[in-house]
Amino acid sequence: MENEKEVVVRFDHVTKEYRLYKSEKARFRGLFNKNVPHKINKAVNDLSFEIRRGDAVSLIGRNGAGKSTILKMITGVTFPTSGDVEVNGTISALLELRAGFDANFTGRENIYLKCELMGLTQDEIKALEPEIIEFADVGEYIDQPLKTYSSGMKARLGFAICVNVNPDILIIDEALSVGDKRFRKKCTQKVHEIMSREDVTLLFVTHSLDAAQDFCKRGIVLEKGVKLFDGDIEEAIEFYNARE
Amino acid sequence: MDSIKLIIEEHKLLGDQLFKLAKSELIKTYRASAFGWAWALVKPTVRIFVFWFAFTVGLRAGKPVEGYPYILWLVAGFLPWFYMQDMLNGGAGCIRKHNHLVTKMKFPVSTIPTFVSISHLYVHWVLLGITIVLFMAFGFMPDIYYLQIIFYMILMFVFFTIWGLLAGLLAAISQDFQNLVRSFTQAIFWMSGVMYNVDIIHNPTIRLLLKFNPITVISGGYRKAFIYKQWFWEDPVELGCFCVTLIVFTLLALWAFKHLRKEVPDVL
Numbered sequence: 001m002e003n004e005k006e007v008v009v010r011f012d013h014v015t016k017e018y019r020l021y022k023s024e025k026a027r028f029r030g031l032f033n034k035n036v037p038h039k040i041n042k043a044v045n046d047l048s049f050e051i052r053r054g055d056a057v058s059l060i061g062r063n064g065a066g067k068s069t070i071l072k073m074i075t076g077v078t079f080p081t082s083g084d085v086e087v088n089g090t091i092s093a094l095l096e097l098r099a100g101f102d103a104n105f106t107g108r109e110n111i112y113l114k115c116e117l118m119g120l121t122q123d124e125i126k127a128l129e130p131e132i133i134e135f136a137d138v139g140e141y142i143d144q145p146l147k148t149y150s151s152g153m154k155a156r157l158g159f160a161i162c163v164n165v166n167p168d169i170l171i172i173d174e175a176l177s178v179g180d181k182r183f184r185k186k187c188t189q190k191v192h193e194i195m196s197r198e199d200v201t202l203l204f205v206t207h208s209l210d211a212a213q214d215f216c217k218r219g220i221v222l223e224k225g226v227k228l229f230d231g232d233i234e235e236a237i238e239f240y241n242a243r244e
Numbered sequence: 245m246d247s248i249k250l251i252i253e254e255h256k257l258l259g260d261q262l263f264k265l266a267k268s269e270l271i272k273t274y275r276a277s278a279f280g281w282a283w284a285l286v287k288p289t290v291r292i293f294v295f296w297f298a299f300t301v302g303l304r305a306g307k308p309v310e311g312y313p314y315i316l317w318l319v320a321g322f323l324p325w326f327y328m329q330d331m332l333n334g335g336a337g338c339i340r341k342h343n344h345l346v347t348k349m350k351f352p353v354s355t356i357p358t359f360v361s362i363s364h365l366y367v368h369w370v371l372l373g374i375t376i377v378l379f380m381a382f383g384f385m386p387d388i389y390y391l392q393i394i395f396y397m398i399l400m401f402v403f404f405t406i407w408g409l410l411a412g413l414l415a416a417i418s419q420d421f422q423n424l425v426r427s428f429t430q431a432i433f434w435m436s437g438v439m440y441n442v443d444i445i446h447n448p449t450i451r452l453l454l455k456f457n458p459i460t461v462i463s464g465g466y467r468k469a470f471i472y473k474q475w476f477w478e479d480p481v482e483l484g485c486f487c488v489t490l491i492v493f494t495l496l497a498l499w500a501f502k503h504l505r506k507e508v509p510d511v512l
Contacts, residue, residue, distance in 0.1 A: 018510060028418050031507070072509075076350035079506040091350070104275050105268070113268060116261055117349065 014083035045225040058212035061222035089168030103147040136160035254352030266362035320470035335408030357408025396465035410497035
């Protein structure tokens, strides 16, 4: 049944190389001259996979496996060196919760700022505003400048915005590890609630295998940018643990 | 060609958001201080006063021009310079300053210099209004020549927005470029016709070379409207020189966008 659904993310022989130079000077010269000596680090190496609408996929791997680079390419922040990345649908990424905020604006203004940057119209934001504020649970601080917030409050506000904008594809990168226990529980519930809508696709990156198992049905195990395993989440975790 | 198409598409994508971002850019700049907006006026006022003092009182050189007091002559040329100065530096720093838009989310990068430029233009409008009032206070009423301020303002906006794209990308790739621009701002100021009238330079080669500098043309253009009462088509050579520079910088900016756009998120 899964195979009938449309593909929302497709990686076709994607490779992402980072060029490492000895110094800033060498990097500068490297822009104009390809022969400047440098090392090449393949963060993602000839990777192909497809994710269909409604999938919940967990990317599993150690630090440096290329997980974050993959998410960055899906969100369109960075571009592959070779190969094709195809994405269909709106994305809400919980990459860095505090990103896109301005410390001099109030919480409420930041909601508008961030949602505008995500391409929402004024009316849409107005409709979402109470829900976001309710979820962020920062109390009267909502009309205070963000620089007065604690780091937990900022993260909560960021999370509240990302989960409430009704995305087609939700990307979560370690984001569930913010805040206290109560807020984590609330986040987990919210993600489950979003996932219960059939058409939402989830991409999940974490070091907590329990959480991965909780949310996802499918797991992709990566090491040094290469896909080692792609399949059922329980088998993926077993495979990953066996390699440790 | 593809770059032009992409840049236009990115701007279309953002649409009205451009103006909102320009506005929040302004609020961001001025809200952090208690006196906020006043600083937008204090800085230019102090600059003009210092130059007026040095030249009129100190060097005793500031003679009235075409029947206009020297201070008005200064103000007319300085008015666009404040925008240009902000864009020289701010343009070079724009992508680096907004790196969260580049590295943390999908955002049409080519629009960053545009909304930064628009935000500086808002300040420029306020200063323009004050300048016109100042001229009226001295008894010089607006006339038909004021219309060409619009023409020169558009030239200025277009050129410096393109400059912002080129310089912003280069500075994002290399901090050195930003330092270069910063170090040369003062030099550029004195090598442009903001403090003197380029047309009275004796050496014809230098006179012509200076006209390839857009700052000279625009600063001179504002003076043509406020003081000299000449139309822009009366000096086609000057306009031609400006166009040559504009085309060169446009090509450079397109080259930079094509080759550096995808590098920028990896190095910031």
